[in-house]
Amino acid sequence: MNEPQTFRVDRFLSLTGQEFINYVEPFVNMQAGLMPQDVYEPLRSELARMDDAHVVYTIEICMRLNPLDFVDDAVNYLSHTDAAVCCAAYNSINSFSSTSMRHDVVAKIAATPIVDLFTNDVRTGEWIRIGTNAVFIRDLLAKFTPKADTLT
Numbered sequence: 282m283n284e285p286q287t288f289r290v291d292r293f294l295s296l297t298g299q300e301f302i303n304y305v306e307p308f309v310n311m312q313a314g315l316m317p318q319d320v321y322e323p324l325r326s327e328l329a330r331m332d333d334a335h336v337v338y339t340i341e342i343c344m345r346l347n348p349l350d351f352v353d354d355a356v357n358y359l360s361h362t363d364a365a366v367c368c369a370a371y372n373s374i375n376s377f378s379s380t381s382m383r384h385d386v387v388a389k390i391a392a393t394p395i396v397d398l399f400t401n402d403v404r405t406g407e408w409i410r411i412g413t414n415a416v417f418i419r420d421l422l423a424k425f426t427p428k429a430d431t432l433t
Contacts, residue, residue: 290323305338321346337369344373356389364398371417382425
């Protein structure tokens with residue numbers, strides 16, 4: 282039987298393509314408990330220099346490891362034009378507890394600009410527009426903004 286491997290930031294950052302997917306998928310899907318807490322800061326510090334595929338997984342990993350701290354960073358990616366990155370940010374923020382959401386983060390979500398979202402066409406590889414991030418922002422604000430009847 283294979284022993285589970287330990288997640289290594291240097292390996293995560295060095296891989297690309299299918300080799301990258303094969304490495305990271307078991308950690309985010311089946312071995313999330315094997316993700317050591319000490320990878321949080323190195324991943325977070327490299328985030329601005331990563332390609333979109335690495336950003337998608339880093340958002341997911343960092344939100345699992347330190348959601349209270351990372352949620353503010355995740356909001357920045359709601360206005361990313363790559364649909365996969367924007368979706369990863371939305372999904373990770375949406376999984377956050379509404380009772381734990383800070384008011385400053387909700388205000389930051391509300392201030393997020395509406396942008397067009399793009400992805401590669403599966404047939405041609407061409408970069409195509411598939412919509413905007415407006416629904417994501419609207420849904421998050423609906424979830425995290427206190428209802429008027431609960432304020433009294």
